[in-house]
Amino acid sequence: MEARILSGFRDHLPERMNLRQSIIAQSKEVFESFGFVPLETPALEYSDVLLGKYGDEGDKLLYRFKDNGGRDIALRYDLTVPLSRVASMYQDLPKPFKRYQISPVWRAEKAQKGRFREFYQCDVDIVGSNSYLADAECVQIAYQLVNKVFGSDEFQIKINNRKILNGLVEYAGFASEKNISVFRAIDKLLKIGEEGVKKELLENGISEESIKKIFEFMAIEGSNDSIITKLETLFLEVPVALEGIENLKKVLKALKAQNVPEKNVVIDLTIARGLDYYTGIVYETLLDNLPNFGSVMSGGRFDKLIGQISGKEDVPAVGISMGLDRLVAAIEELGLADGNSYATADVLVTISEGNEEKALSIASNLRNKGVKTETYLGKGDLRKQMKYANKTGVPYVLILGEEEAKLGKVALKSMKTGDQEVVTEDELADKIRS
């Protein structure tokens, strides 16, 4: 036996955990500021609940096995399908059901740099509303959250609508059952380039002529307004596409009413999303300073998924998912994580033989005053304890010297400045907090 970790999995040590937890707290704050309520579903599901929702490629990535009772089970692949199961099982939930979930998911992907087999998704979904207001709310949440986490508006939320892409069937003239493979190919434009997309389309049996039309469509660019005008002309006689265009117009109007800057939300017709289940608006969020990094927050409308799972009528739903691990990787790559320290404590109380009870009592009093206070629990002299303080990055160290003790005082050392001052126990909490 050797102590080791599975390939594609990671231990999140305290420095990164502190960063992760602060982003999770920010997400919760944004989600709840819109009235989303928390949900948690099990890590394990019956396999048939998950199978067939993510395409054949997705099915292969499931961690699927038989439990002791012979049940065919699998670890969740995302949070959307479990939500859809919940929505179809609990009829009595308030509708619209606006829930958030922050949980790990598992995918047996090929291990490669920056791709993990266990990663966190922070999702909001709105079940039971087909309103464009729900679509707009998801985009607005992406705007608020990415803005908050990066403290910057240097990002773009790219939006599109599957209904516009559905209009391509008629416009570009390919069989409608090829829809999803065409969307998947289009969606890879940023990753594999035009030649790659063309190759994939050909492999999927799309004619040269159709491909030409698809590329003409993808080339439509400009301001949101000008793209909409061009699309309205192009799809003048394709009702499904016009529905999609109308949806984007309304969403943009709703975002404007909430002061989301125009520069942060742009129509991009090459955004399709790879998953089968999207039916309306789709979106991705790309960072200006990491153009090839991929999306940090994505999603869309999935009006058929819940009906597919319940076997009953369709229930409209829309959502967005933040990839915590991608966001953390982006923050680390942009060098924004430098301030993250290991320590959670505000002060370390050093200890020496004979003064244990005094130290414990001071520590306990500080905690009662709301100061995060660590008592040194190891063995070793003051030098060793200062080394520990240095390593953890705790901002203050308390030293109970004999001289000071006689005066009813203690020495408080700032690890940042190196300054040391002698203060009374009563003054301690205020000094540390200031």
Add this chain to the structure above:
Amino acid sequence: MEARILSGFRDHLPERMNLRQSIIAQSKEVFESFGFVPLETPALEYSDVLLGKYGDEGDKLLYRFKDNGGRDIALRYDLTVPLSRVASMYQDLPKPFKRYQISPVWRAEKAQKGRFREFYQCDVDIVGSNSYLADAECVQIAYQLVNKVFGSDEFQIKINNRKILNGLVEYAGFASEKNISVFRAIDKLLKIGEEGVKKELLENGISEESIKKIFEFMAIEGSNDSIITKLETLFLEVPVALEGIENLKKVLKALKAQNVPEKNVVIDLTIARGLDYYTGIVYETLLDNLPNFGSVMSGGRFDKLIGQISGKEDVPAVGISMGLDRLVAAIEELGLADGNSYATADVLVTISEGNEEKALSIASNLRNKGVKTETYLGKGDLRKQMKYANKTGVPYVLILGEEEAKLGKVALKSMKTGDQEVVTEDELADKIRS
């Protein structure tokens, strides 16, 4: 395919999730107030890292399977063994390494009422310290956290030391390799009664004579001081037991220095803990008002586990684990969860055809002022929206009436009192917060 959930697993719907999240936040707060730092390990581990740490019974409860690459893997059974793997892999961590982890674990237990196959543990552990101060800190954390969560001191932390139990080998005269089965039997006293313990001891080949002595030992009761006096007499010539007694004395003294009330920490010689890996102090926390409910926070010292996993030298460690799901169940059973609501929002902004943009703008302004504001995203008239507000338990509802709009005002309805008042947009945030 049928939408269904695995037996022994649960969906945590918003009401319970709000309660769970508040307890998790309280745990984090207590843990960090002692300077513990966060860690997260993967849900999946190589099976051989986990096997042989929990006894044969534990091994059988692992969710163990082969992944696509043929690796023998399993879902974590607890957070202690993964921590021990981390401690043996990352030599550069500050020592003592004081970490907390709040994560689900999985055990394929027989499904029965109140027993789940997926449940959360909130653990703190101190790696690299064999000081009684570390033992005392764990007990103190149990005291603080249970006190905080229940808002009451009606509980007892029962402490014992495996070294005292090890002294039983000599005192009661049974083979030392029977140790762990004797401890397991003793530990079940509360569950299966004296007859049950006796039966189990006999089945494990312990003689009637030894059993008599074991029961004499278990019968030692009284104040902490009197138990210690009796033990010191009983084990006068059993050095290992005297070490254990000395440890409990020091721990109690350290707790006193931190004002932990004596009534909340009591020596109980029948506390042994079922797991193999404990080597020193052990503890459980029982609620006065739910005496048969079992422990809500337990743990102990495990000085051999990390060495067992690393294959290198032993590293001392001690920790305590809070069973979130047990705690939540206790809160629900005690009727303390009544105040928990579904809604996270402070106010619901109702909406009607034509006033969408106005509603969105008001909602956005409220959010900017820190008010959690939900915009109604469904279809339906005001009556339906009020029904939704009632169901979610949101405290306020905002109504944009035509009359009020002319005056630049809105109507704010308190769902608690039913009162409705007409206020300006500027006054809204303050009214809702007050």
